[in-house]
Amino acid sequence: MSMCPICRKAEPDPKYKPFCSRRCSDVDLQRWFTGAYAIPAALDEGAEDDGEND
Secondary structure, eight states: OOOOTTTSSSOOOTTTTTSSSHHHHHHHHHHHHHTSSOOOOOOOGGGOOOSTTO
């Protein structure tokens, strides 16, 4: 049984899936805007540009 990832109380509403309501959807969006969520980035050692090759 799937639950809303924000409130974990209700099943997802098809209109707001995977969230149960607009409120939970907006809470998730606000977390992205404020930086509460972050996608880690792996730095490629060869991609660093330190300006020495100009």
